[in-house]
Amino acid sequence: MTDVPENRVLVPIEVLRGQDVPEPVIETFSSASVVLLGYHEIPEQTAPDQARMQFEDQAQNALTDFETAFAEAGGDVSSRLVFTHDPLKTIERVAAELECDSVLLLNPAPVLRQILVAISETVNVEHIARLVGDVMADSDVEVTLYHVTPDSEERERGERILETAAETLEEHGIDRDRIVKAVVADDEPLEALLASAENHHLVVLGESKPTIRERIWGDVSETIAGQTVNPVLVVRRDYLEVPEAELEEAAGGPRG
């Protein structure tokens, strides 16, 4: 498949606050192209340049250490260092500039053997599955494909979506015996996802289209990253949009 875009993962690191990149994350993601985004958040009282003059060397050294660790694990890695008042804006800008299709929000991960891939019906299932497959093919992680529906009658529909994902994963090097499918009926999708995440070591989800509420209170993926103890791989919105017709086809006909 020559038309498959290179998987490029942006890894933001709050570099002067002692944030660490877990060893298993470095190993697993050495199969992708990784951009380390070292950032330092500064309050509005301070000019970014003022902080740069004082902390640039310290920050650059810390970032270089991480870069070396990725390179030694055999990864294709590069880095950027940004001083910013607004890390979210910085992460979005750099991700767009460098055409990263996903962003890895770090959390501690002592091991990385089981990952949870949340699949909703509004996103490009195949893109997420392809990305996960490409990154995880050489590892021995187990992938749980996960779909929450508020209505138990929608179960079958969920199964279909997950089957599509499983097929794509298989095409991209993940054997069937490493794939688990889970359709869960729950009124509180977010809570259910967080509960399931506890038994896994990494969560993969698609960035949702921001609703007004999310614009104000932050994206769901950020919320999950803040509430779970796992790293979260967010597949960026730009890579998830699919034409309406294709979406219907993938889900097995228009919704009743």
Place this chain on the structure above:
Amino acid sequence: MASDLPSEGSGTVTDDATRHEGGTELERTIGLTGGLSIGVGTMIGAGIFVFPGLAAGQAGPASALSFAIGAVIALFVALPTSELATAMPESGGGYYFISRGMGAAYGAIVGISLWLGLVFASAFYLVGFGEYAVGTLVEAGVPAGGGGAFVILVGVAVGVGLTAMSVTGTENTASLQNAVVALLLGMLSVFLLYGLLDSFGVFGRETVPQELTPEGYLPILTTAALVFTSYLGFAQVATVAGEITDPGRNLPLAMVGSVVLVGVFYVLTIFVATSALGSEALEAAGETAIVEVAREYFGRPGAVAILFAGLLATLSSANASILSSSRALYAISRDRIVPPGASKVNLKYGTPHVALALVGGPVVLLVTTGQTEILAEVASFLHLVMYGLICVALLAIRREDPDWYDPDFNTPAYPVLPAIGAISSFGLIAFMQPLSQVIGVFVMVGALGWYLYYARDVSLKGGEL
């Protein structure tokens, strides 16, 4: 050389970031709304909530003209400042342009004057805040014993509080500032619209008939010099030029836009205030005269609303000025005009605690004088010198036309407009009280003395690097 700009502090400018040699980037995070909010938020506290009574007392209804003159001068400076800022979108604003265009000696005088000018301005706003605090107490039926002393007490306490919050607070206050500015503009629009309709007799009420210039023509100019403090905010937009997104577009719009916006509000406010109450009643009401105007129109609820707005506006202006002053100190310490320790940032809060203390300390000291008019005039004096020199710097840089100079925005009517800007800025100083002039000159001579003593070997002019 990767950088062809005139300083080691500069780098490649894009719409969203500045990229330095070595690859480190500084994110730009303030958009047009944020820029306008800095400009308007800094200015609106003074012109509407402190000056109307003082100005009407001096020049009568013609004080509306004084505000208009101030707006025109500010505009003549805002346009050249916009051009320079789009060519050098860096922290430091006026200081940066003058030091790069005219050399370190002028830079030192302007940089130190800007720091202290903003200290005077902050103290002025805090005294204004104190007046509103007393007004609020009186309204609530609490006898504010010892009036003046209480004003100072409140001003000092709030000055200490704001400084401490700036050092330890890492919450983002920008969105709060935007909300405050939007709320103030909304309230004032309702108030002014009603007042205007009333002034033209729509509600059939008698307005106070009065001669336009009861005190003659000279007070129009002296009042313009006094109230010019109401226009000090637009240059604060330039002090955060390094953080403005799409600087080529947003900087000129934010600076010129905020001057025009507050100028219109000021002129209308004075017109409405003098029509409603007459200059003598306004003068008697002093710093909180606008509260009495609101009472005239809307009764007690109007007075309470404007008291509340006045507290918000003076507080937001004081806070913005303290932060700008600390930025000014950073800019001169970056260039080694004052010791670099002055802009040290602590890792715990990420704030420049030394600079903030060097601002907050003198501010509190000045608040204890309680001299609204002197504080305002000295602040204006020190800013007007910088404004005049900004115009001169534009003329100087355009004449030399160095390779690095490539502004996105060009001043219209060059060279006439910047020349008028320079002459009128310097000219306005002549109409101030002698004491303000003496203090202003004293600060500038002190700054020059400091330069000769400490920073003589600093070279900053664009061409010299």
